[in-house]
Amino acid sequence: xxxxxxxxxxxxxxxxxxxxxLVLCVSLAILLPVLLQFGVTQFEQDLMARAHATPLVAxxxxxxxxxxxxxxxxxxxxxxxxxxxxxxxxxxxxxxLPIPLAVRFTAQQAPIAGTTLDYFEFRKLEVADGTSLQRxxxxxxxxxxxxxxxxxxxxxxxSDPLNVFDLSGNYPxxxxxxxxxxxxxxxxxxxVFVDLKTEWIISGIGHGHQSIDAExxxxxxxxQQGQSTVANAAVPQFNEVTEENLASFHFHGDIESFPxxxxxxxxxxxxxxxLLLGMYDTKESAIxxxxxxxxxxxxxxxxxxxxxxFDANTxxxxxxxxxLLALVFILSLRLRQRERQTMFQLGCSRxxxxxxxxxxxxxxxxxxxxxxxxxxxxxxxYIHQLMRMWFI
Amino acid sequence: MIRFQQLQxxxxxxxxQLNIPQLEVREAEKVAVVGPSGCxxxxxxxxxxGILVPDQxxxxxxxxxxxxxxxxxxxxxxxSKIGFVFQEFExxxxxxxxxxxxxxxxxxxxxxxxxxVEARARDLAASMQIDQYxxxxxxxxxxxxxxxxxxxxxxxxxxxxxxxDEPTGNLDPANKRxxxxxxxxxxxxxxxxxxxxxHDDRLLDQFDRTIDIEQFHEVVxxx
Numbered sequence: 075x076x077x078x079x080x081x082x083x084x085x086x087x088x089x090x091x092x093x094x095x096l097v098l099c100v101s102l103a104i105l106l107p108v109l110l111q112f113g114v115t116q117f118e119q120d121l122m123a124r125a126h127a128t129p130l131v132a133x134x135x136x137x138x139x140x141x142x143x144x145x146x147x148x149x150x151x152x153x154x155x156x157x158x159x160x161x162x163x164x165x166x167x168x169x170x171l172p173i174p175l176a177v178r179f180t181a182q183q184a185p186i187a188g189t190t191l192d193y194f195e196f197r198k199l200e201v202a203d204g205t206s207l208q209r210x211x212x213x214x215x216x217x218x219x220x221x222x223x224x225x226x227x228x229x230x231x232x233s234d235p236l237n238v239f240d241l242s243g244n245y246p247x248x249x250x251x252x253x254x255x256x257x258x259x260x261x262x263x264x265x266v267f268v269d270l271k272t273e274w275i276i277s278g279i280g281h282g283h284q285s286i287d288a289e290x291x292x293x294x295x296x297x298q299q300g301q302s303t304v305a306n307a308a309v310p311q312f313n314e315v316t317e318e319n320l321a322s323f324h325f326h327g328d329i330e331s332f333p334x335x336x337x338x339x340x341x342x343x344x345x346x347x348x349l350l351l352g353m354y355d356t357k358e359s360a361i362x363x364x365x366x367x368x369x370x371x372x373x374x375x376x377x378x379x380x381x382x383x384f385d386a387n388t389x390x391x392x393x394x395x396x397x398l399l400a401l402v403f404i405l406s407l408r409l410r411q412r413e414r415q416t417m418f419q420l421g422c423s424r425x426x427x428x429x430x431x432x433x434x435x436x437x438x439x440x441x442x443x444x445x446x447x448x449x450x451x452x453x454x455x456y457i458h459q460l461m462r463m464w465f466i
Numbered sequence: 467m468i469r470f471q472q473l474q475x476x477x478x479x480x481x482x483q484l485n486i487p488q489l490e491v492r493e494a495e496k497v498a499v500v501g502p503s504g505c506x507x508x509x510x511x512x513x514x515x516g517i518l519v520p521d522q523x524x525x526x527x528x529x530x531x532x533x534x535x536x537x538x539x540x541x542x543x544x545x546s547k548i549g550f551v552f553q554e555f556e557x558x559x560x561x562x563x564x565x566x567x568x569x570x571x572x573x574x575x576x577x578x579x580x581x582x583v584e585a586r587a588r589d590l591a592a593s594m595q596i597d598q599y600x601x602x603x604x605x606x607x608x609x610x611x612x613x614x615x616x617x618x619x620x621x622x623x624x625x626x627x628x629x630x631d632e633p634t635g636n637l638d639p640a641n642k643r644x645x646x647x648x649x650x651x652x653x654x655x656x657x658x659x660x661x662x663x664x665h666d667d668r669l670l671d672q673f674d675r676t677i678d679i680e681q682f683h684e685v686v687x688x689x
Contacts, residue, residue, distance in 0.1 A: 077572030077579075081561070088560030416556040419517060420619075421545035422573035423538075430573075 078426070082433045093438065096402060100442035101449075103395035107388040108450055114381050116457045118374055124260065125366040127197070130170065130347065132160070132354065133336035135362045142369040145336045147261040148177050148185035155333035160361055162330060164339060167353070169346035171196075174334040176273040180234045181249070184219045186266045188273025188334075196340060199262055203227055204253030207269050210323055211315025213249040214267045217257040225251050230314070231266065233276050247276045248314035259458060274325065274332055275315075282312040282323035339363070403435065467493050468514060468627070468659065473523030475513060484509055486523070486682045493626075496650055496660045498670050501679035507663040510679060511629045514661065515548045516540035528626055545574050549625030549658070551649070553632035555616045557604045564600040567591065567618045577623055590618040594648060610641035614648065621652055628653050630662040634669065642669060 086093040124146045133141040133153060140151035155176075164172040173196055176188035193199075194206065194214075204227030207214055215225050225231060229251045249268065257263060274280050312319045325332070341347035354363040407414075414427050453460075470489040476482065484506040491497050499507050512518040513525060516532050519540075525532045528547050535543060557566045565572070567587045571579040591597040594614040599607050604615070613633055620628060630649055634642035646662070646669045653660035662673070670676050 080565070081558075081572055084565070085560045412554075412556065413558060416552070416558075417569075417573050419515065419544075419550050419552075420570050420573065421541055421548075421576075423541055426573055426575075 078430050078433050081430055082437055085434060086437055092402075093441075096399070096438050097441045097445065099395050099398060100438060101445040103392050104442060104446045105449060106391060107385070108446060109453065110381065110384050110388065112450070112453060112457060113460075114377060117377065120458065121370045121374065122367070125370040128338055128366045129341055130339040130350065130363055131336055131366055132156075132164070132172075132339055132361055132363050135360060138362065138364050138369055139373065141336055141362070142364055142366045144177055145175055145338055146366055148187050148265050150177075150180070150185065153335045155335055156337075156361060157330060158332050158334060159330040161334060161337055164337065164350070167350070168342075169350045169353075170339040170341040173338040173340065174270060175336050175338065176270055176277075176334045178335060179236070179273070179276050181213075181231050181266045182219075182223055182234070184216070184223075184264060184266050186213075186233060186268055186273060186276065188268050188270045188276075190270060193267070193338070196338065197258070197260070197262055199258055200256045201253040202256035204251070206253055207267070207272075208252050209315070210269065210272055210275065210320060211247065211250055212252040212269070212272065214253045214255060215251055216255050216263040216265045216267075218263040219266055220251075220254040225254065227251055227253055245278070245311060245313055247272070250315070270332075270334070271325070272315075275323065277333070279327065279332060280323060280325035282315065282319050283309045285322065399435075399438075403431070406434075407431065467491065467526075467529075468661075469524070469526045471524040471526075473513070473520045473525055475509060475518060475520045477509075482506070482509075484513075484682055486510075489677070489682075491659060491661060494653075494657045494659055496653060496672070496674045497662070498673040498676045499661060499663045499679055500665070500667075500670070500676055503665075505680045506682065507679050508631055510682075511550075511631055511661065511663065514627065515550065515629055516544050542576060545570070545576050545623065547626045549620035549623065549628045551613070551616050551620045551628070551630040551633045553635040555609075555612045555636075557612055557615055557619075559604050561604070562600070563591070563596065563602050563604065563607065563615050566604060566615050567600075567622055569619055570623050583622070587618065587622055590621055591615075593652075594618055610637055610644065613637060613641070613645050617645070617648060617652070621656070624656060625658060627659045627661070630660065632663050632665065634664060634666060639668075642666060646672065 128146050131142055131145040134156050136154055140153060143149045144151045144153055161172045161174045164170060171192060173190060173192045177185055179186045191206065201214065213231060231249045231251055233246045235246050255262065271280065315323060339350060341350060351363055354361050417427055468491040470486040473486040475484045499510060501507055509518065513520060514527060520533060530543060532540065558569060564587065568579060571577045571583060588597060591600055594617065596611050596614050599611065604612060634645050637645060649660055649662060650672055
């Protein structure tokens with residue numbers, strides 16, 4: 075080992091607390107802008123990729139950002155619902171394939187997305203284990219949900235109650251896990267997919283209960299009109315759809331009036347897309363049609379403006395750390411003046427003495443860069459998950 | 467041999483001046499340098515080692531006229547000919563005893579560190595009775611032992627001239643005599659010239675000669 079390296083390593087080890095502090099200071103100063111740049115780039119890529127993969131989204135007029143983010147990321151936004159009637163209307167135009175989405179409930183904190191099988195085809199989602207949705211009460215879970223909750227086909231997953239104190243509200247539904255989706259590295263990994271009808275059962279629009287005999291269950295009957303029997307709330311409802319009780323599940327009302335929170339529209343061609351946009355671009359229309367790419371671009375412009383603030387902050391932090399390093403270096407030079415004088419008297423050249431000081435500085439910087447490189451590598455692996463966990 | 471002739475030295479912006487009309491130190495001579503503080507004892511050692519350059523006159527050491535050497539040549543002269551021992555030991559606290567002894571070899575590319583040097587360092591440490599501390603830290607040994615480490619460091623490159631600047635200044639009487647005797651013994655064994663600055667008259671009896679530096683010291687007007 076060269077003498078200079080030996081002396082440098084010995085000095086840094088002897089003053090390890092000072093060395094570690096300096097290394098951490100420099101690492102943080104470098105890591106901060108790297109992290110920010112990395113995060114913003116990943117954020118941009120993630121958002122844009124999903125936005126590009128979602129041509130059009132329709133929903134009730136209101137916050138465009140909420141509509142876009144919920145339709146793409148199943149974020150919990152209190153969107154005003156539209157009805158299946160609108161889905162039918164768009165279907166009838168022949169301009170696009172409408173994929174309805176109803177995202178109002180959660181199961182173990184994972185969003186429940188009520189949709190049709192078209193969604194799986196549209197997003198190219200594949201079932202890794204088990205089957206797709208088979209019947210009412212089935213769910214297919216994203217890879218991350220399955221991993222987090224240790225779910226496999228055949229298991230049961232309970233939906234979360236909206237309000238535990240609201241006894242008249244919706245009852246949690248115990249869903250059967252029909253399948254687990256393959257990892258898609260998208261928000262679909264963190265969602266629980268159910269058929270629209272299952273979502274409506276969770277919301278209380280549909281239900282199943284024991285059959286009532288007007289003659290024997292008189293205390294359960296409120297009204298009897300010909301073939302129609304109106305029962306009271308004491309009738310026990312099923313909280314799980316089974317093969318035995320499947321036939322008892324039914325919906326009250328007209329299916330066209332049933333709610334969906336938004337729809338993803340897949341136009342058949344660019345002309346159809348323009349026609350669709352024109353169709354809903356009126357003041358009278360209660361529905362708004364948005365291009366997620368435009369919404370995400372707006373969102374990113376806001377993010378970049380915030381990033382500029384962070385960049386300025388990072389610059390100031392870097393200058394501070396640079397000054398701190400300079401101060402430490404100068405103080406170290408002053409403190410070690412006698413050591414340098416001794417070395418000089420022992421025949422050490424002034425250039426070697428400076429090399430020694432600079433090597434120490436280089437070691438600090440090199441150690442900091444190694445830490446930054448390792449953390450950056452780790453970050454590269456987990457940035458996707460981290461960004462989704464923190465920001466989306 | 468070291469020969470001063472009509473030598474004058476003055477620090478910039480200082481009233482201190484050293485004038486040495488004629489002074490000779492023979493090869494292998496053991497010389498004690500005495501004189502009150504600030505009269506130029508350390509300056510004399512720094513002139514001999516080539517750290518300071520005289521303003522006028524001649525200083526010949528080991529057959530080399532130091533005035534004729536450039537910075538690099540003076541450094542090479544210092545590495546190859548001079549061994550330094552300091553009053554405050556000037557050991558490096560982040561190196562262990564062995565590494566402190568080997569320090570000149572770490573910081574001078576002209577000195578090659580090999581197995582024979584390592585062996586000589588161990589022998590020197592053994593002769594100074596500090597070989598059991600070779601792997602130990604400097605702050606774990608006594609003052610007298612630290613000075614012995616410093617002497618080993620000075621002797622390891624086998625210098626022709628050993629300059630000791632009040633090496634006993636920080637030691638108790640017993641250690642003072644021990645350090646003086648070790649310096650004299652090693653200088654005699656290696657046939658090196660020893661010039662030792664001291665304030666202690668009781669240490670002078672073993673030296674060949676004593677030079678009172680005060681006779682060369684002048685205070686001049688700053689103008």
